[in-house]
Amino acid sequence: MGTTQLETVPEPKYWHLKTVLSDALDSEFAVGEILPNERDLAARFGVARATLRQALEQLELEGRLQRRRGVGTTVAPPRVGVAVDPARHTWPGAPGDDWQPVDAAETEAVPAAVARLLETVPGDRVHIVRRSRVTNGQPVAAELLYVPSASVPGCSGVASVSAPARARAVLQELQKLELEGQDRTVELGSARAEDAKQLDRLPGAPVLVVTTRYVSAGRTTAVAVSTYRADTCRLTFGESDAVALLAG
Numbered sequence: 001m002g003t004t005q006l007e008t009v010p011e012p013k014y015w016h017l018k019t020v021l022s023d024a025l026d027s028e029f030a031v032g033e034i035l036p037n038e039r040d041l042a043a044r045f046g047v048a049r050a051t052l053r054q055a056l057e058q059l060e061l062e063g064r065l066q067r068r069r070g071v072g073t074t075v076a077p078p079r080v081g082v083a084v085d086p087a088r089h090t091w092p093g094a095p096g097d098d099w100q101p102v103d104a105a106e107t108e109a110v111p112a113a114v115a116r117l118l119e120t121v122p123g124d125r126v127h128i129v130r131r132s133r134v135t136n137g138q139p140v141a142a143e144l145l146y147v148p149s150a151s152v153p154g155c156s157g158v159a160s161v162s163a164p165a166r167a168r169a170v171l172q173e174l175q176k177l178e179l180e181g182q183d184r185t186v187e188l189g190s191a192r193a194e195d196a197k198q199l200d201r202l203p204g205a206p207v208l209v210v211t212t213r214y215v216s217a218g219r220t221t222a223v224a225v226s227t228y229r230a231d232t233c234r235l236t237f238g239e240s241d242a243v244a245l246l247a248g
Contacts, residue, residue, distance in 0.1 A: 013047065013051050014052075014058070015055075015058070017045060017047055017051060018055040018058045020045065021045075021059060022059065025059075025064055025075055029075045030075065031076070031077045032074055032075060032077070033074060034071065034073065034074050035065070035072065035073045037072075038053065038056075056073065060073075060205070060206065061230065061231075063076055063079050063230065063231045063232065065231070066232075067201075067202050067205065068200070069200070069202065076231055076232065079232055079234035081234045081236050082135060082140055082233045082235055082236065083236050083237075084184070084226075084235050084236065084237055089179060089181070089182065090179065091174040091175055091177070091214065092129075092145055092174065092214075092222070092224060093168070093171030093172070093175065094175060098133055099133050099143060100131060100133070101129060101130075101131050101164055101168055101171060102130040102131060102132050102163070102167065103130050103164060104127055104128065104129045104130065104163060104166040104169075105128055105163075105166075106125055106126070106128075106155075107125070108124065110146055114223050114225070117211075117213055117220050117223045118146060118220050118223055119219065119220060120148055124150070125148070125149035126146050126147065126148050127147045127148075127149060127152065127155060128144055128145070129144070129145040129147065129171065130144055130145075130167070131143040131145060132198060133226075138232065139198060139199050139200060139229075140199075140228060140233055141199070141227060141228040141229070141233070142195045142198040142199055142227050143224055143225065144224070144225045145170075145223075145224045145225075146224075147170055147222045148221070151216075151221045152170055152173035152174060154169075154173045154176075155170050155173050174221075174222060177221060178216055178217070179214060179216055180216055180217070181215045182215065183212070184210055184211065184212045185210070185211045186208060186209070186210050187211075188206065188230065189207050189209040189227070190203075190205065190206065190207065191203055191204060191206075191207045191227065192227075199229050201229060201231075205230075205231070206230040206231065207229060207230050208227075208233060209226070209228075210224075210226040210235070211223065211225050211226075212224040212226065
């Protein structure tokens with residue numbers, strides 16, 4: 001078989017630098033240690049700062065580094081295993097759920113992709129429940145749960161209560177419905193400003209976005225968009241942790 005054109009392309013300089021930096025992280029730095037500034041690192045390895053930034057961004061994506069507000073770039077600890085178990089077949093908020101409700105609001109404005117999954121039309125009201133997930137005292141995920149108001153009519157009079165109470169009311173109404181099934185998709189994304197703040201990350205930081213569609217009475221009754229920290233999370237699926245995504 002002949003050599004393809006791609007195979008003749010030399011390795012990008014930033015990719016080689018990433019390998020060199022990775023070795024340095026293993027041999028010279030401890031978990032949590034702050035890296036020298038970009039100017040000093042670029043000088044040490046004899047590369048342009050743009051090349052260095054590309055290598056650092058790749059290492060952050062791979063979970064080797066963390067960028068922290070007011071601190072700088074630090075060596076990341078090993079990823080934490082976080083179970084995303086489709087075998088449970090339960091509604092959000094059911095006993096054993098690892099998420100905590102933060103607030104809720106009712107609106108007509110939802111992302112187009114979510115509206116398509118919910119099969120809503122302009123003017124339909126939707127409850128948006130914000131939830132948070134914490135592991136070992138560290139925020140690891142933020143979630144927006146979208147529930148059409150028509151699916152939970154018992155929540156029509158909860159606007160006057162506190163935001164956390166509204167969130168709990170929507171979740172309680174979901175428990176009254178028969179869950180027929182659920183499916184999930186996972187993709188790599190960038191943290192939006194609001195999610196980044198909740199996760200103690202910088203906007204644009206790499207995240208894993210898990211979209212879960214809940215089905216009841218033959219139609220999509222709720223959609224959850226869960227944003228996990230890609231630098232610290234190792235998502236596991238099924239009844240054991242043997243199957244992992246992006247293992248650290």
